Amino acid sequence: MTAIMEAPPAEEKAPRRVALRPGAWIVWGSVVFFLLILLGVVGAVVVNSFGRKWFGGWLPKGWTTHWYGATWKEFDLSGVLTVTLEVALAVVVVSVLVGVPAAYALARRNFPGKRVLMVAFLLPILIPPITYGVPLATVLYKFHLAGRLSGVILANLVPAVPFVILVMTPFIEQIDPKIEAAARMCGARTRVIFTRILGPLLIPGMLAAAILVLVRTVGMFELTFLTAGADSQTLVVALYYSVSAAGIRAQQETDAMAVIYTLSMLVLLVAALRFVNPTQLVTQIKERD
Template sequence: MTTLTEAPPAAEEKAPRRVALRPGAWIVWGAVVFFLLILLGVVGAVVIDSFGTKWFGGWLPKGWTTHWYGTTWKEFDLGSVLTVTLEVAIAVVVVSVIVGVPAAYALARRDFPGKRVLMVAFLLPILIPPITYGVPLATVLYKFHLAGRLSGVILANLVPAVPFVILVMTPFIEQIDPKIEAAARMCGAKTWVIFTRILGPLLIPGMLAAAILVLVRTVGMFELTFLTAGADSQTLVVALYYSVSAAGIRAQQEIDAMAVIYTLSMLVLLVAALRFVNPTQLVTQIKERD
């Protein structure tokens, strides 16, 4: 990669160095392939088991069937579980964008006393693991009789979601030239018009990216939902956890079928997300946390 642009004196060194690099390159690529194979095995084992009739030892199941999907759908009442998941996810996305984007705008455009303290307060919910603040949060939500219901699950999931939207949106707004707003104001636009006609269209790609990332995180968020959900407010991932920890009552294939449904819904979200967000950029934005 760098050898092409190197200065001529380095060219003489090239031949011995390439020999020296080779084993290292093989080890690195080998490690990557090994990791990807394990990943394939982990996901593949679940997918194949969910389509198999019986699988006790042997490389593959004895026969193939899709009827586990029907039984798991009925027995775990997945229709209502998916509805709850969707309701929670959409509510969290909408509220976190509505609350987070204006805050991100203020943080991006103004430098005021106490800004650093505020930034730390917004960072903490992301940096502290969910279980640590989830236990006190669930206690408070139970005290106000919110936990065990849909509203409690939504509130708990908003705790990391709002700061996440702020973190993703602040650098995004910073890169929009404030002169555009100034020009609009010069032309007589009111604040409301600036927000709806000038900033809104410019912010839509960033808001879309933030919304999809929050959606993925909320559907995958186990701990907070687990701590606050009641019997009829479980999301898919929590229902999956309960079915695994109660294994033995249900056929393993049913659980795996449920896991596949979960994986598929996550994959659809992921593919959608990757159309708008580049993974390395996403992480560079996480870097801004510091």
């Protein structure tokens, strides 16, 4: 077995033939089918948001951008977007500040009770938000924190901090501890080690974690929904309320808001994909070609 595996890798560098077997056809066919459905789902919303009137028929009768202005004014979207931004940034900053030191300790030390602690950090990710959201909202209402910006931020931190710890722990594990030891040998104090040795090494991981937390927070519906008051709604929650208020307002206004939401999420995701390779979050094996 080992003899065969150690055989020289006979890699052919020639470009691969494009000859698809039936299995490949089925796979790619279903991918295309999925993407077509997706295009239909997104396209229907986008087309409707620009449509003047659309009752039956392939396309609306006439086009307009009126709904964007209307939805912006009626739902006070500038206020909603400000709240969304405030919540997301606060959650990112606090979760990184709390999560990264914890991840460092978890990556570098083995101590009694570590497994229990890891489970405690995993649970908020494993349990659906509604399950702990209901008791959490009850507690936050008891302390008069819910219904305000601070309550929304606190609730959103619950899955964010463990997420940062989960992403950062393997990242810190792969940084060689000898670097720190060497710096200490050369007389660096703890503060210097953190600011000048570990800090620069940690920045890519922190950036990745921060962007992922940002995407998750902007998209987090349940926790914000349970804790938000009238003036602390984020974009998703405002979108949900506008859907359930359908009938009073034009459908197109809701769709215009949905398009705004998707565009902002898309910008975030494209930014995230520039820094994070999503397929290497779990295992980091060097890709051989």
